[in-house]
Amino acid sequence: MIKTIVSEGLPVDEQLLIRKKIIKNGDSDKRICIVTGTHGDELEGQYVCFELIRRLNENLDFLDGTVEVYPALNPLGVDSVTRGIPTFDLDMNRIFPGDPNGHLIEHTAYEIIQDLKGADMVIDIHASNIFLREMPQARVNVKMSRKLIPYARMLNLDFIWIHDAATVLEATLAHTLNVLKTPTIVVEMGIGMRLTLEYGNRLVDGIFNLMKKMKMWSGPVANKISKPKLSATGEVFFMNAEVSGIIIPSVTHSVDVKKGDLLCQIVDPFEGKVLQNVLSPVDGLVFTMRTYPVVYEGSLIARIFSEKTINEETA
Amino acid sequence: MKQEIIFRMKSPYRDDFKVWGFRFGEGKKTLAIVGAMRGDEVQQQFTCSQVVKNLMELEDAGKLMPGHEILVIPSANHFSMNINKRFWAMDNTDINRMFPGYEKGETTQRIAAAIFEQVRDYKYGIQLASFYMPGEFIPHVRMMDTGYQNLKLAKNFGLPYVLVRKPRPYDTTVLNYNWQVFGTQAFSIYSGDTDIINKDSAKIAWLSIFRFMHNMKIIDHNMHPGTCSYVLKDDDLETILSNQSGILYSLRGAGDEIKTGDLLAKILDPFTGETRSSILSPVDGTIFFAHHQPLIHQNTVMFRIVRF
Numbered sequence: 001m002i003k004t005i006v007s008e009g010l011p012v013d014e015q016l017l018i019r020k021k022i023i024k025n026g027d028s029d030k031r032i033c034i035v036t037g038t039h040g041d042e043l044e045g046q047y048v049c050f051e052l053i054r055r056l057n058e059n060l061d062f063l064d065g066t067v068e069v070y071p072a073l074n075p076l077g078v079d080s081v082t083r084g085i086p087t088f089d090l091d092m093n094r095i096f097p098g099d100p101n102g103h104l105i106e107h108t109a110y111e112i113i114q115d116l117k118g119a120d121m122v123i124d125i126h127a128s129n130i131f132l133r134e135m136p137q138a139r140v141n142v143k144m145s146r147k148l149i150p151y152a153r154m155l156n157l158d159f160i161w162i163h164d165a166a167t168v169l170e171a172t173l174a175h176t177l178n179v180l181k182t183p184t185i186v187v188e189m190g191i192g193m194r195l196t197l198e199y200g201n202r203l204v205d206g207i208f209n210l211m212k213k214m215k216m217w218s219g220p221v222a223n224k225i226s227k228p229k230l231s232a233t234g235e236v237f238f239m240n241a242e243v244s245g246i247i248i249p250s251v252t253h254s255v256d257v258k259k260g261d262l263l264c265q266i267v268d269p270f271e272g273k274v275l276q277n278v279l280s281p282v283d284g285l286v287f288t289m290r291t292y293p294v295v296y297e298g299s300l301i302a303r304i305f306s307e308k309t310i311n312e313e314t315a
Numbered sequence: 316m317k318q319e320i321i322f323r324m325k326s327p328y329r330d331d332f333k334v335w336g337f338r339f340g341e342g343k344k345t346l347a348i349v350g351a352m353r354g355d356e357v358q359q360q361f362t363c364s365q366v367v368k369n370l371m372e373l374e375d376a377g378k379l380m381p382g383h384e385i386l387v388i389p390s391a392n393h394f395s396m397n398i399n400k401r402f403w404a405m406d407n408t409d410i411n412r413m414f415p416g417y418e419k420g421e422t423t424q425r426i427a428a429a430i431f432e433q434v435r436d437y438k439y440g441i442q443l444a445s446f447y448m449p450g451e452f453i454p455h456v457r458m459m460d461t462g463y464q465n466l467k468l469a470k471n472f473g474l475p476y477v478l479v480r481k482p483r484p485y486d487t488t489v490l491n492y493n494w495q496v497f498g499t500q501a502f503s504i505y506s507g508d509t510d511i512i513n514k515d516s517a518k519i520a521w522l523s524i525f526r527f528m529h530n531m532k533i534i535d536h537n538m539h540p541g542t543c544s545y546v547l548k549d550d551d552l553e554t555i556l557s558n559q560s561g562i563l564y565s566l567r568g569a570g571d572e573i574k575t576g577d578l579l580a581k582i583l584d585p586f587t588g589e590t591r592s593s594i595l596s597p598v599d600g601t602i603f604f605a606h607h608q609p610l611i612h613q614n615t616v617m618f619r620i621v622r623f
């Protein structure tokens with residue numbers, strides 16, 4: 001069944017519609033929600049929605065509970081290659097929990113929260129942006145980490161990044177739901193404007209694995225589930241461009257590098273000159289790598305996870 | 316006046332990106348003024364340019380009070396303004412969501428850090444701000460309710476209204492909030508327009524800044540004292556949301572005095588032109604904000620009214 005949770009008038013002959021697919025079987029009250037499409041240029045979640053529903057449809061008898069899939073929280077954005085909410089120029093993941101008496105967007109955010117509230121688990125799928133490629137990973141606020149990490153481990157990911165609490169992030173969907181005691185895990189994987197089927201299939205395997213542990217799924221699950229590294233056991237290093245230019249990568253993401261390894265060169269095509277050799281500051285795992293070639297000073301190039309901190313190394 | 320580069324960055328192919336500061340007077344860091352931070356803030360840029368022009372004239376006339384330094388940064392995002400983009404030309408991030416900035420971080424964090432490094436430690440800070448929704452405002456001063464704000468000071472602009480707003484989570488990364496947290500009395504001036512130049516409302520804004528400077532004894536420039544400001548909280552404003560979508564046929568605008576039952580606007584069917592909704596004022600008051608795009612979504616703020 002497809003249910004419309006928000007319907008608001010656009011100026012000419014169209015409604016802004018936010019819809020979810022409900023798949024229900026058995027007697028259990030358990031409910032898992034898969035949401036994506038908050039950022040209209042992040043599409044990896046589209047394949048996950050398709051593949052999850054396809055597999056469920058084929059084996060519905062094994063399901064005991066409700067799976068709800070929200071493929072496009074920002075339908076105007078997804079359908080128009082726009083990251084934010086078109087015409088409002090707003091990042092949709094900075095407007096939660098919304099306001100029942102507020103304007104269109106705040107009201108929409110409020111309705112989304114009301115609809116998701118109370119689920120046993122929410123998976124909020126993101127796909128980086130158009131510049132950076134991400135290894136399949138969960139992002140967890142340090143304040144919620146104790147509760148969420150055991151679930152994040154079931155999702156067949158490579159990495160769990162526990163990040164600091166920042167006031168500005170309180171306006172995200174995930175934070176809002178977690179505060180309302182609806183456990184929500186943010187998954188980041190792949191890259192904007194593309195589908196990475198391998199990652200999509202892995203996450204779908206992970207979701208079935210999670211449902212099995214939640215006793216909602218008695219069907220087959222993948223027999224190998226990846227054991228993610230935990231950011232708390234090391235340190236995350238950010239590599240930003242020191243000069244503006246064009247990037248020529250030397251490594252892909254998801255690889256282990258040694259301290260001093262060349263990650264990429266920033267070059268000046270006009271002069272045929274190398275402006276900066278970007279070297280890894282540590283031994284570690286490249287879990288984010290820039291693929292978009294043009295950089296300004298400060299543009300993020302890579303994020304590296306090192307299981308040893310620099311202090312330990314020098315000590 | 317000393318003109319200096321506050322931040323400079325090479326671009327792969329475009330001309331260098333430079334943020335300029337205009338420094339007047341010498342002495343205590345008294346007042347910093349920041350203009351356009353988004354590429355569509357042309358009105359803010361224009362207003363700031365008029366502030367610089369008038370300050371140069373006052374300086375020549377010897378009317379800057381000794382012992383004060385004034386810094387004006389008219390524009391922090393002309394890389395976007397020059398190509399008709401609102402947010403940062405490369406990655407679409409908003410400089411005014413990056414404060415206090417981080418000099419080793421992403422490009423817009425670096426720009427914010429460079430600006431904040433220059434404008435912090437001033438006693439007063441003024442930002443020429445714009446609103447995220449299209450519409451016209453009564454010119455007013457805004458302060459955030461951070462616990463550090465001093466409303467009496469805000470009245471020295473002599474603008475008709477002072478609006479005090481509770482910060483929301485996303486406000487913690489804007490300039491105004493960080494100014495206040497780091498000890499500057501920070502004000503945002505809303506002159507009413509953004510992507511067009513309205514000479515009249517821009518003049519109201521820059522005159523209010525000169526009035527403030529005169530009242531704070533930063534300049535010697537006698538002028539009309541302005542109006543006695545009415546202090547408002549967000550809750551004091553009556554909000555009218557659109558109950559339909561369609562073509563907006565506006566009849567009243569910002570600054571208009573209205574009575575209960577007055578017809579403020581109609582929402583028309585975009586195919587037949589028939590009236591879908593007549594928007595009547597639920598209160599007596601003055602229109603503080605009016606939506607002014609020709610098309611309107613359902614459940615969008617059409618008017619905000621000061622009740623009297």
Ligand SMILES: [Zn+2]
Binds near residue numbers: 038039042
């Ligand atoms: Zn996202």
